[in-house]
Amino acid sequence: MDSKDLAQYMEATDSIAKPWLMVQLRLMKLEELREVDLSKANLSGVNLSGANLYDADLEGANLQGANLSGANLQKADLQKTNLTTANIEGANLLGADLEGAFLPQGIATQYQYQYH
Secondary structure, three states, rough: OOHHHHHHHHOOOOOOHHHHHHHHHHHHHHHHOOHHHHHOOOOOHHHHHHOOOOOOOOOOEOOOOOOOOOOOOOHHHHHHHOOOEEEEEOOOOOOOOOOOOOOOOOOOOHHHHHHO
């Protein structure tokens, strides 16, 4: 069952008021972001905590102020991405391409050398 199937089930059974199903739907949608093309997207301030963005194309995206805590950004294309003021605590950046990315102050050097 994917997020579309779950959303249809929730609508058909009038389950929208059930918080646990809403949480499950949100988690499924976050999981389905894998390998998505979000290049040049304006995602400033968006909550993507825990999202699976493995191999996602985020080149040139604006993630300023976004919450990426615990997100999987492994092998993501983050070239020229604006991550200033983004929360990337606990994010997996292993193999991510950070060339030309604008990283949060104080950790830029750590991530450039540890994960690139």
